[in-house]
Amino acid sequence: MLADYNLPQWSGMEALEVLLHEEPSVPLILVTGVLGEETAVECIKEGATDYVLKSSLARLPVAIRRALQEKQVREQRELAEELFRRAVESSPSGILMVDETGKICLSNAVAETMFGYKCDELAGQSIEMLVPDRFRRLHREHRAAYHNAPIQHGLGKGRDLFAVRKDGGEFPVEIGLNPVHTSAGTQTMIVAVDITARKQAEREAEEYTRELQRSNAELEQFAYVASHDLQEPLRMVASYTELLAERYRGKLDDKADKYIGYAVDGAHRMQRLIQDLLAYARVSSQARPLQPTDSGAVLASVVTQLRQTIEKNNAKIVWQHLPVVHADEMQLGQVFQNLIGNACKFHSEQPPRIEIRATPAGDMWQLSVADNGIGIARESSARIFQMFQRLHTREEYEGTGIGLAIAKRIVERHGGQIWFDSVPGAGTTFYFTMPKCGGGIA
């Protein structure tokens, strides 16, 4: 706005007053014929942007341009301040600005609520007020050190920090520090997050994990002791029923022979179950450390061990170069043995052809054992890795149903996974992953 100093009804000063009230962002330049320097200074003091004498009107465009530039700069600054204020106010974290002497010069509502103060109670106070008594001296020292070398600082990394509320209550916090250089010196923006809930959740998770580990260990111990101690009396039951069968077969009546047969069979089955249970428990009780293991060599020795089964079923086992994996050699052998044993057992009318392959999968090797056997129906997939789950009658196929449960437990102990694909009638492929060796040996 351009205004003359002297107007018929009112003066330029009155216009200035109205403008400052209604539209303070619009710059006003007084254009006047006679104006003493004193009056001019007075006008500027009152809020006029500039003044131009009518005798030097050539200066007017320059004055206008400067006034508009100043307006733009001012508006940008105001916008930035507004954005900053809103960001601070709407932040979910507590935010405090602290000057070089440790005095709080700004705080947002979250910080005030977090520390239990009203909105005007924090400004001007020392930041140490929010630090528990016992840490105050140390905090002052740290602050001095920080002041000498201010750097951006992550949220409480690696250290448990505590803050104190107005009512004296302490709570764990994470703190981020950001140096902000202003004309009034270096200030520090403090971002504070109350992590009480997170710490509580962490504690609960740790507690839960410990409890789970303890009960797992106990359960394993129980399974081991139970199965081990059950073996002895069961050996007696089995041995004496067998002895009876041997000594008295044909000497009692037919029913007696049959019933003794049932007892012998039951005792044998229970012995096998207990041995399988022990084998399952041994996956962790007799675990050896994982080390670089040539899976091809392990497979070759398993094939040698299974020679009778392989020959009996006329099976053909093929594999190409297999990798070195990070494994417990005995247990890897057991996985191969169980999978190949199954592939031989559940063969179709054709002689079994079993192929073992390996493909890299991230930091693991994915091994597969593919057969051309009877296959597995999709609806059985959930049960197949469970302990003592059998998909067939004992008359069709022998076994207790522990093999895949053991394989799964071993693979999981190695941090891997086991699963299968199958087309009933055409064959099954079991996949499992084993870790690669850390040193890049593969």
Added chain:
Amino acid sequence: MTESFRILLVEDNPADADLTREILQSGPRAIELTVAATGTEAVDYMHKRGRFASAPTPDLVLLDLNLPGIDGRGVLTEIKHHPELRRVPVSILTSSLSEKDVAQSYDLGANCYVVKPLDFKGFQAIVWELENFWFSIVKLPRGEE
């Protein structure tokens, strides 16, 4: 003339002891079997103490490891530290698969270590094997010292 062999079986479980007796009786040789149910009894028997004053020294000791009181390791130590008894072969017959038990037994002078099979047929086969080994294949110290 049928040669007769003497076995001392140290076994606290009477069912196990009877089973061994049954198997030995149905075997090809005449065996005189004595059962000691505790380690103390076994040691007294070997030393011919008290009621065992007139007991003959056995040709073979079948020794269980886990016994109440003096256990199998104690009995083994006692036999293998005695200048006259040490020549009597001792076969450990146990259900323990522990490598520690195996090593310790041989260290203490056991002549062999046999794990009892879980099934009757297996156990029978092993008892007969032991009988055959110690009384047919092996030349045992007899008579003169």
